[in-house]
Amino acid sequence: MHTKPFVEIVKEQLESETLNLPVFHPIALKLQGILSSQDFTIDQVVALIVKDQALTSQILRLANSAFFSGLAKVTTITDAVVRLGASEIASIAMLASQQSSYNSFTLPDLKSHSQLLWKHAIGCAIGTRWLCGRSGYKQLAQEGFIAGLLHDIGNLLILKVLEGILLGETDHKGVSRELTTEIMVAMHTESGYQLMRKWNLPDVYCTIVRDHHDEQGDPGNVLLSLVRLVDSACRKLGLGCTAEPNLMLAATSEAQEMGIKEITLAELEIMIEDSMEMVTSAA
Numbered sequence: 680m681h682t683k684p685f686v687e688i689v690k691e692q693l694e695s696e697t698l699n700l701p702v703f704h705p706i707a708l709k710l711q712g713i714l715s716s717q718d719f720t721i722d723q724v725v726a727l728i729v730k731d732q733a734l735t736s737q738i739l740r741l742a743n744s745a746f747f748s749g750l751a752k753v754t755t756i757t758d759a760v761v762r763l764g765a766s767e768i769a770s771i772a773m774l775a776s777q778q779s780s781y782n783s784f785t786l787p788d789l790k791s792h793s794q795l796l797w798k799h800a801i802g803c804a805i806g807t808r809w810l811c812g813r814s815g816y817k818q819l820a821q822e823g824f825i826a827g828l829l830h831d832i833g834n835l836l837i838l839k840v841l842e843g844i845l846l847g848e849t850d851h852k853g854v855s856r857e858l859t860t861e862i863m864v865a866m867h868t869e870s871g872y873q874l875m876r877k878w879n880l881p882d883v884y885c886t887i888v889r890d891h892h893d894e895q896g897d898p899g900n901v902l903l904s905l906v907r908l909v910d911s912a913c914r915k916l917g918l919g920c921t922a923e924p925n926l927m928l929a930a931t932s933e934a935q936e937m938g939i940k941e942i943t944l945a946e947l948e949i950m951i952e953d954s955m956e957m958v959t960s961a962a
Contacts (some may be wrong), residue, residue: 689862690841692872694790702836703878704776706731710769711825715881724765725756728772737775738768746805746954747771765921766821774804775827780835788853789842792920796834799919803827806909807902813943819902826887826906829880833871833888834863835844860920870894890915898936908933912947918955 689811701947709727713719729735733754742753743758747767753759759770760930781797807827809821872889887903890896896907911949913919915926928934928944 684864685858686865688844689837689840689866692844693866702780702832702839702874704734704772704779706734707769707772708878708880710772711880714766714769715901719765721757721765722759724795725913726769727766727829730757731781733773734775737779738771738897741771741775742768744946752942770821770824770828771826774801777835778826784838784844786842786853788856789838789845789859791930792856793838795920796831796838799913800828800831800917802913802916802951802955803830803906806912806951807905809950809954810909810939810943810947811902813946814905815940816901816905816939822902823905824882826832826884826902827909828877829884830869830887830891830906830910831871832874833867833869834891836870836874837863837867843962849870863920886943896933896934901937904933904937907931908937908939909951910946912944915950918951 703801710724713723713727728738731949738756739753739759742748742763745761753762753764756768759771763771779798781793781800784793804824804827807823808820811823813819814822825922838859841859845853868891869891872885875885875888883902886900888907890900890903891907891910897903908928911923911926911931911933912928914921914923916922917924928947929939929941933939934944
């Protein structure tokens with residue numbers, strides 16, 4: 680039995696320097712690193728991906744899905760990189776590897792929780808990418824996709840920690856959904872931020888992970904504002920742990936500051952719902 684509150688045990692695990700949970704795929708991370716240097720060749724990108732057969736097949740499947748592909752089928756990673764571009768392939772690699780992480784739970788309660796989190800992550804990724812294009816920030820679309828996908832990475836980390844604790848107990852009785860949600864709400868931004876820093880992800884993503892629930896967003900950070908707005912849209916649509924159907928997107932400070940019209944926000948909701956079907960059926 681526990682001698683200390685469960686929340687304290689989770690906190691200790693999160694602060695442990697030895698914590699090395701498989702939340703990020705090393706190849707997906709290396710791809711981000713290669714692209715950020717701006718000095719890469721297609722051959723380097725391909726050589727990195729083909730080291731991992733499972734990731735290669737997942738990338739090809741996603742690259743050929745209705746959401747990403749053109750009309751002709753891509754049959755090799757080289758084809759995929761040439762057709763879609765290296766940064767798009769890096770986004771697909773991160774999507775494929777994150778999906779594996781969210782699918783890796785063995786305890787049924789945590790597995791069902793992780794599926795809700797996955798739907799929210801996907802919705803935010805495709806929604807932010809779309810909204811970048813529609814609000815005059817098309818150049819941020821790829822970053823928007825990754826930022827939306829990773830903004831709640833702290834929740835995934837906390838679930839992994841919870842499963843580790845519960846599997847280590849002989850008499851584990853599980854954790855209620857309410858307590859799991861409470862722990863996540865309290866800890867996911869800071870623990871996600873620390874994780875991102877530990878893995879040396881670009882500052883642009885680290886900041887969004889840390890600040891996406893701040894009372895006052897930073898209007899000067901366009902990508903953060905877009906992620907916050909799409910996060911609200913996904914909660915309104917019921918994508919995630921708590922549905923908020925009465926959320927008025929047009930009334931949010933982000934929509935008002937960025938001058939995003941109600942019709943665009945309505946289109947955003949429709950696009951997320953339609954795309955979710957395409958992405959989840961491909962994944």
